[in-house]
Amino acid sequence: MKTGASQTRTGSNVRSHDGLFSQLRIALTGGTSGLGLALVREFSARGAHVAFLARHAEPVAKVERETKNTHGIVADVSDKDAIYPAALQIVGELGGLEILINNASDLGTVPLALLADTNCEDLEKAIATNVLGPFRLTKALLGALSASAREGRAALVINISSDAAVTPYPRWGAYGASKAALRHLTEIWNKELSVEGVRFLSFDPGDMDTPMHALAIPDADRTTLKTADAAARDLITAIETALSRPA
Amino acid sequence: MIAATAPVQRSPRRRVMVVDLSGQIRDLPRAALIDLIQPGDLVVANDAATIPASLSGIHLPSQRPIEVRLAGVPSLDPHNREFSAVVFGEGDFHTRTEDWPQPPWLAPGDRLQMGPLSAKILQLLDHPRLVLLKFDHSRDELWAGLAHHGRPIQYSYVPVPLALWDVWTPIAGPPVAFEPPSAGFALSWQLVTETRVAGAQFKTITHAAGLSSTGDPELDKRLPFDEPYRVPQATADAINQAKSSGKRIIAVGTTVVRALEHAVHEGKIAAGENLATERIGARTRLQVVDALLSGTHEPGTSHYELLRAFLTDAELERLTTELNVREYRTHEFGDSVLVSQTINKLAEHEPRCRMPISASTMNKPSFA
Numbered sequence: 213m214k215t216g217a218s219q220t221r222t223g224s225n226v227r228s229h230d231g232l233f234s235q236l237r238i239a240l241t242g243g244t245s246g247l248g249l250a251l252v253r254e255f256s257a258r259g260a261h262v263a264f265l266a267r268h269a270e271p272v273a274k275v276e277r278e279t280k281n282t283h284g285i286v287a288d289v290s291d292k293d294a295i296y297p298a299a300l301q302i303v304g305e306l307g308g309l310e311i312l313i314n315n316a317s318d319l320g321t322v323p324l325a326l327l328a329d330t331n332c333e334d335l336e337k338a339i340a341t342n343v344l345g346p347f348r349l350t351k352a353l354l355g356a357l358s359a360s361a362r363e364g365r366a367a368l369v370i371n372i373s374s375d376a377a378v379t380p381y382p383r384w385g386a387y388g389a390s391k392a393a394l395r396h397l398t399e400i401w402n403k404e405l406s407v408e409g410v411r412f413l414s415f416d417p418g419d420m421d422t423p424m425h426a427l428a429i430p431d432a433d434r435t436t437l438k439t440a441d442a443a444a445r446d447l448i449t450a451i452e453t454a455l456s457r458p459a
Numbered sequence: 460m461i462a463a464t465a466p467v468q469r470s471p472r473r474r475v476m477v478v479d480l481s482g483q484i485r486d487l488p489r490a491a492l493i494d495l496i497q498p499g500d501l502v503v504a505n506d507a508a509t510i511p512a513s514l515s516g517i518h519l520p521s522q523r524p525i526e527v528r529l530a531g532v533p534s535l536d537p538h539n540r541e542f543s544a545v546v547f548g549e550g551d552f553h554t555r556t557e558d559w560p561q562p563p564w565l566a567p568g569d570r571l572q573m574g575p576l577s578a579k580i581l582q583l584l585d586h587p588r589l590v591l592l593k594f595d596h597s598r599d600e601l602w603a604g605l606a607h608h609g610r611p612i613q614y615s616y617v618p619v620p621l622a623l624w625d626v627w628t629p630i631a632g633p634p635v636a637f638e639p640p641s642a643g644f645a646l647s648w649q650l651v652t653e654t655r656v657a658g659a660q661f662k663t664i665t666h667a668a669g670l671s672s673t674g675d676p677e678l679d680k681r682l683p684f685d686e687p688y689r690v691p692q693a694t695a696d697a698i699n700q701a702k703s704s705g706k707r708i709i710a711v712g713t714t715v716v717r718a719l720e721h722a723v724h725e726g727k728i729a730a731g732e733n734l735a736t737e738r739i740g741a742r743t744r745l746q747v748v749d750a751l752l753s754g755t756h757e758p759g760t761s762h763y764e765l766l767r768a769f770l771t772d773a774e775l776e777r778l779t780t781e782l783n784v785r786e787y788r789t790h791e792f793g794d795s796v797l798v799s800q801t802i803n804k805l806a807e808h809e810p811r812c813r814m815p816i817s818a819s820t821m822n823k824p825s826f827a
Binding site: 283285293295296297298300301303304305307308352354355356358359362363364404405407408 | 506508510511537598599602603605606607622623624627628629630631632633634648651652655662663665691692693694
């Protein structure tokens, strides 16, 4: 995989109450680590109301305690039975929804392996988390998102992608194939539903210095990687751009 | 009428019985719904998501098992923790509601424990099984408790346990309904998008659909309970524009009829939140809704009574006969009816006009 440009870690230059984001109710998955955690913090700092999902209760409680205007929900997006209860909590706790970010991801097989050495179950795991989870959660929350659109508010679904979705990197098969599927789903969703005011976009954050990247490439030079905070700010810029365009 | 027993919202076998302005009845596949929507029509649906409002638990003073069915709230305030509820004795949905054992004697101050959720009975609501209770939890704790311990309210005619995805319509948004606004099971995103292509509009309201049955004849007479609803500004504007242009308003579900006929004042719909208190029936002079897409309903139910606002008694009897002859399925996963307010029903409100009035004179389209 391409490595991202070197980034100097700095504090975030965040306005404490961004006018745009203070109007927004945002749900995101994988909110206790890496990019997801950085997003929870950035959105909170901008005044948004955030519901985030993650699999383990302790980190969920910790992030919720430390970050204002957030609602932590313990749920595993790869579990079909967890999706609708999570959606109920998201909309119940936020009172509505303008943005959904499907961020939780699974590498599939760790250490990374050739496809021929990849267990079927690991490919299924990648698909369950990276494709079916976002698909199911999006469907469950589509009613809330479309209600926002009908009332003239934002309605945006962002699916976190990767250059592995377009470039066939060896040993990245499970992850890459699942991200390619998610990217294609995103484009088709957008064609089908943007007429209803619900927009979909893929966002590739680049190579980030996160626990997941360390799992995938343990010997990477971490100083060459983008910080999760920087990636989060890039995504926020993408959101601002998307929302500045008419639906 | 035969109950639909499988929790499938959009079975290809589903039918719709159409009653047009003249009272003529036709049996069509429900997939033909889009062909019945005409340019200028405004379709209004209820986007409430269904709360898993059935909570098994213990009545702490007696230590007896109970089931609590949340039944209503005073408003759509998201911070509300007080609910009206119907309490049952020990049992589950496999038991017919009317055969369900009685709960223990309930009194104000009694505490109930329902899985991770605890609540106190604040008062009885003029019936030993109907209570106002208040949960002890924060908003987030309450939603988490409902999500993990609550089950969709269901009845014995559906033998399998329902999942939340079974009872959320495709457009389900704010979780405020206690039972599904099941007319919305006929909707699909294809239908919603094709409505626009057909030159019509699709808008929504949010209405806290309540219980359809309590198992107690005295309580059932009080259904529907008062139900809060919200009309968004965009929907109110669209309705008022459509009415002033002589366009047709098609309500998807009885809850939409109840809300819109309550929200109208001097011929205009007001946006905002309110509490629907009236019942729609034979004497209701509809001011907003021209046609209703609903499930099939049995005589004696409040939903059946609502149909009497659209049809004369003779027309309703003919419809009911036809539904039985063609073996339409009833209850939430069953077949549908699409009924217009007929010319003869309109004439009941205009006693001077007893001659048949043509559709062209009425300037309203009939279903093609």
